[in-house]
Amino acid sequence: MPPFSGAPDLMLWLGIVLIAAGIALLWVSADPFVVAAVRLARIWGVSPVLVGALVIGFGTSAPEMLVSVLAAARGELASSIGNVVGSNAANLSLVLGVSAVISPVVGQLRILRREGVITLIAMAAVLLVAWDDTLLRVEGVGLMAAMAVAAVLLVVWSRRDMASGLAGVGLADIDLEADPDEERHRAGREIGRAVMSLVGIVFGASLLVEGGGRVAEVYGLSGGFVGATIFALGTSLPELVTAGAAARRKANELVIGNLLGSNLFNSFLVVGLAGVVGAGAIGERRVWEHVMMMVIGLLVGILAVTRRRLGRIQGLILLAAFVMFILVVSQQAAIPQ
Numbered sequence: 001m002p003p004f005s006g007a008p009d010l011m012l013w014l015g016i017v018l019i020a021a022g023i024a025l026l027w028v029s030a031d032p033f034v035v036a037a038v039r040l041a042r043i044w045g046v047s048p049v050l051v052g053a054l055v056i057g058f059g060t061s062a063p064e065m066l067v068s069v070l071a072a073a074r075g076e077l078a079s080s081i082g083n084v085v086g087s088n089a090a091n092l093s094l095v096l097g098v099s100a101v102i103s104p105v106v107g108q109l110r111i112l113r114r115e116g117v118i119t120l121i122a123m124a125a126v127l128l129v130a131w132d133d134t135l136l137r138v139e140g141v142g143l144m145a146a147m148a149v150a151a152v153l154l155v156v157w158s159r160r161d162m163a164s165g166l167a168g169v170g171l172a173d174i175d176l177e178a179d180p181d182e183e184r185h186r187a188g189r190e191i192g193r194a195v196m197s198l199v200g201i202v203f204g205a206s207l208l209v210e211g212g213g214r215v216a217e218v219y220g221l222s223g224g225f226v227g228a229t230i231f232a233l234g235t236s237l238p239e240l241v242t243a244g245a246a247a248r249r250k251a252n253e254l255v256i257g258n259l260l261g262s263n264l265f266n267s268f269l270v271v272g273l274a275g276v277v278g279a280g281a282i283g284e285r286r287v288w289e290h291v292m293m294m295v296i297g298l299l300v301g302i303l304a305v306t307r308r309r310l311g312r313i314q315g316l317i318l319l320a321a322f323v324m325f326i327l328v329v330s331q332q333a334a335i336p337q
Contacts, residue, residue: 012218018211022204026063026238029200033059036194043187050158052257053115053264054151060238060258061265062198066205068270072278079212080274081130081282082289084266086329088123089293090236091259091266092300093322099243099255100315113304114157115260118150120297122267127290129271133282140275147268154261292325 040055064087068080099105125146129139239262243255299321303314 011214015211015214015218018207018214020211022207022209022211025200025204025207029197029204033062033194033197033201036190036197039190040187040194043190050154050257052255053154053158053261056258057261058265059194061262061270062201063205063208063238064236064262064266065270065273066201067209068274069277070205070209072274074209075278075280076213077135077274077278077280077282078286079209080278081126081135081271082286084126084270084274085286085289085293086325087236087266088126088263089289089296089325090322091239091263093296093318093325095236095239095243096255096259096300096310097315097318097322098240100310100318101312102244104312105255105310113301115154115257116297116301116304118153119260119263119267120294120301122146122150122264123293123297126267126271127294129275130282130290131287135271135275135279135282137276137279140272140279143268143272143275147264147272150264150268286329288328288331289325292328296321296325 064083068083071077071079071083096105125143129135129143239258243258296318300318303310303317307314
């Protein structure tokens, strides 16, 4: 039966509506969460790098975490892994590329070189655990433990940066309500804002998973393809919005910290939780998508090592890499028969 007739037609449109509603809710909910997190971090005196990598990185990775864990709980590990792979690739190509086009990333590439090593290790870990088309619970626990180690390293490095005066971007760069005296009395309100935003993220993630599953069923698309495209692009919107806002204000530490932190959480925590919740066979060996993710990561590393800034030309190169990733994903769109 063709997809645009009868029940499949209704399922298709219902899926599209659910996807649109989920993405919209994620977009609306993630931004207030990030704003609240930044204001709280400013009150508590945390460095911009740590805010970008841990606070905002966790906040913008919440959609990926919820989408992947929900998919894993439903036995759709391929969607979970595909979501992480696609999101990691989108963060380092689409999001960083757009940020560089908006405003050249300069002055803080040392962060990209240092924290980037951990990020590459984390992305390689995803490739390794998924290589045999199985995600074991012990592998999930190991990835979560690695996230704890990475978080400790980020805190140590951040303290060294603060002590040496290398952390140069203030949190006021993305805080439009920048009255420090008043902020000290608003912690409770910002915590409430963050909690309400996370509730919105939960519902948005549920809608996105449900809608993506319906569209995949109608068109016979594999879970990995849906995870690496629809889920990944939808859940990368918070990173894109946050990075764009930070880039316009030339808050380079927040841009880089956000993207690296998000990929750390995606690779270690999100895949780890998916393994704990839904350990088993992934069902799809989509090796080239993982390889392209690593190629993009290495490309960013090479640019960071060989360049003093990531300008518009480098941004366009990264955007071209994202297009290549989508083309590779599209080659394996259909469910294997």
